[in-house]
Amino acid sequence: MTSVAAAEATAGTASGRWGRRLGHLPTHVVVILLMFLWLIPTIGLFINSFRPSQAVQSSGWWDIIFQPSQVTLQNYQYVLGQSGLWPGFINSLFITIPATIIPIFVAAFAAYAFAWMDFPGRNVLFVAIVGLLVVPLQTTFIPILQLYGSVHIDIGPIQINNLNGQFLALWLAHTGYGLPFAVYLLRNFMGGLPREVFESASIDGASPVTAFFQLALPMSVPAIAALAIFQFLFVWNDLLVALIYLGAANPQNDPLTIVVANLVNSLGSGWWYLAAAAFISMALPLAVFFTLQRYFVRGIVGGSVKG
C-alpha cells in the first residue's frame, strides 16, 4: 500500500497517474474474474446450504435469484440438532490439536539437525525422509492396524490393550503421515537462515540445544505457522484415516468428518444437509486460517529462495 502511494507520488503528472491506473485495469479485471470463477462452487454450496431440500433437489443454486423467499435455516437446524455433532466437534479438536503440534515439534528438531548439524549419513537420511512424501498413506493402513492391535501397555494407571480406537492412534498416525512434508519445509527454511548467526552463537559458547531454542525456532515462526495451517487442515478434514483407526473400534471418538458423512444414508438421501454441515465444519479452519494468514505467504515462499 505504502509503496504504491510512493510510486504514485513520484509518478508526477495526473495524466501519468491515470495512464498507470488504466494500464493496471485489464490485470485487475482478469484477476477479479478469475477469483469469481474460482469462488463459484463455494458460493453455490453456501447458497444451497440455505435452500430447502426440495428446492436443492429440483433446481440449481442460482434459482435463489428468482425465488429469494426460499431461504431457510432448516438445514442448519437439522445438522446442529444431530446428537453426534458437538461430541464430534470436540473429538475433532482433541485429534487435530495434538496431531498438529507433535509433528511440528518433531519436524523442527529434525529440520535443525538436517540443516545445521554435521553427522554421517545426513543427506541420505534427508533424501529418504523426503522420498517418503510419495508413499500413499493408504498403503500403510493394514500394517499399522496390525501394529496398533498388538500394542499392550501396562504401566500403573495407563493400560492400553489395543491402540485402535484411541486418540493416541490417530496422533501417531498423523504425525507419521505429516512428518516428511514438515521436515522438508522446515529444513529448507532453517537452511536459509544466516550461517553467521549460528557461528557467532557457537563462538559465544551456545550449545546446539540453546541455538535451536533461542535462535532457530524463533526465527522459523513464519514457516512453522504455515506448516501448522497445512497440518491442521489436513487432520481436520481427514475422514479416511480416522475411519480406519477409530471407526470400527470406538465410535465415541469419531471426529466431525465421520459424523457429517453419516448425515447421508446408504442410498444417498440426505446429501442436501452436507452443504450446511460443510460450512459448520469449515468455521474453525477458516478462523485458524485468518488468524495465521499473515504468516502464510511468508512461510510458503520460505526456503524457496535461499539467501
Added chain:
Amino acid sequence: MIQGRPRGVRVLAVGAVMMLVAAACSSGATTAPTSAPASAAPAASAAPASAAPAASAAASAVPAPSYSATAISAAQQYASTLGKIGGSVSVLAVWGGSEQAQFLAMVKPFEDATGITVNYTGTRDEPAVLTAGIASGQLPDIAGLPGPAQMQQYAAAGKLQDLSTMLDMNAYTSQTPSSLVQLGTVSGKLVGIFLDVSAKGQIWYDPKVVGDLASNPPATWSDLQTLITQDKSKAQAPWCFSVESGAASGWPATDVLESFVLHTQGPTYYNNWWAGKVKWTDPGMKADWQQLGQMVAQSYGGANRVLTANFANAGDPLFTTPPGCLFLHQASFITGLGQFANEQKLTDYNFFPFPAITPQYANAVEGAGDLFGAFHNTPQAAALMKYLVSAQAQTLFVGGGEFLSANKGVANYPNAMNQRLGQILSGATSFVFDASDQMPTPMQTAFYKGLLQYIQYPSQLDSILQNLDSVQASSYTTH
C-alpha cells in the same frame, strides 16, 4: 521485541505440552464416560423416543418416525430375557442418516434391558474399512457385509462366526423365509442374516395420472403395454428410467434386466445365470436385453437422461405437471429418495408388482437386503444377534417406515404401502436375491459397464454379450 520472542515461543511450547497432556488424559478417560450413559439409560429410556418427533418437527423436511409404545415395550421385554450382561458390542454398517437413527432406535430397548452398549459406526466406506479390517484382524464384533459374494469369501477365510452357536436356530429358521436362510449359509454353516430386505421390481406410478392400479393392476406385461398405449397422451413418455449412481452406475438397469429374466425364464434359469451357468449370448438372455432396450427407447429424456440422471431422481418426472412419464421400475427403497420423499404415499404415488410375462413365474419376487455377520462370538454379540433377528426388534425396526423385514412374524408396518410390500415378500412363492450382487466382482463390474454401453449404443448388443461371455469364462474360476 527481539528479546521477547524466545520467551513467547517457550510459553507456546509449555502450552503445547500442557495441551497434549490434557488431551492424553481425556483420551485415556474416554472408556469411562462411554459406559456411563448405559447405566443411566433405563431411567431416561422413554425420553429419547418421545423427544425425537418434537426435535425433528422443528426441521420440517425430516420425516418423524414414531414408534409405538407397545412395540418398544415388547422389544424391551424380549431383550430382558437375554439377561443383564453388560459390556459392549461394536457394530459396523453402511447405514447413515435416517437409517442410522432407526437402527439406534431399534437397539435402544436392548441396551436398556441388557446393559450392553452398542457402539455403532455407520459409513458408506464400509467395504474399505472392512477390507482393511479383514487383512489386519482388527474387526468389529458384528458388521454389515457388502454382499453375498464377499460373505462367501470371508467365510471361506474363516473370519465369520458360525451363527448357529449364537442364535436360537429353531426360532430363526421358523421365522425366516428358507431362501434367505440358504443365502446366508456357506458350506452348511449359517454365517449371514438379513436384518432387512427390500422388494425389487415394483412399478411405481402417480394414481392422480393413471388412476388406481394398486387394486386393479395390469396382470401381464402385454396388459401393461395396452395400458401404456391407452394413456399415451397423459405424459411425455411411458417410462422413467435412469441409472447414474457414481461408481456403481448401471445397477438400476441390472434390476430391470433381472425382472425381465426372472419373469420370462423363471427362478431356476435366473439362479443359474448369476452362478455363471447360463451364457450371456443365450437367445433368451438376448431377448431380455432387447426388452430393456425397448424400455430405454420409451424413456423420458431418451438414452441421454437414462445415463446421466441420478437413479434417486429417476422418478421425479412422474410428479411434474404435465407428467414426464407414467411409470418407474424401481425397488421399494425408492420411497425415501428423490421427489418420492416429498410426496405422499398412496395419494401421490403407489405401486404394483412387476406383471407376469410367463404365467407360471408370476409370483416370483426379487429382493435384496442387508446381510450381517459376526466376526467375534462374545456373549454381547450373541445377545445382540438374537435380539436383532427377533420379531419384536424387527417390528420396532420397520416402525421407522424405511425398512422391510425378513421376519415372518412382523405383522405391523407403519403404513399400508409398507404392509403390502411386506406381504409381497413374505407371500412370494419363490424369492430370488439380486443377481448382480451375487456375481463375482469382475462379472458384476462388466455387467454394469455392458448395460451402460448398451443403453448408449443399442446396436452393439451382440459384441457386448460376447464380451460378457468372455468375462464370465474367466471370473468364475476362482469361485
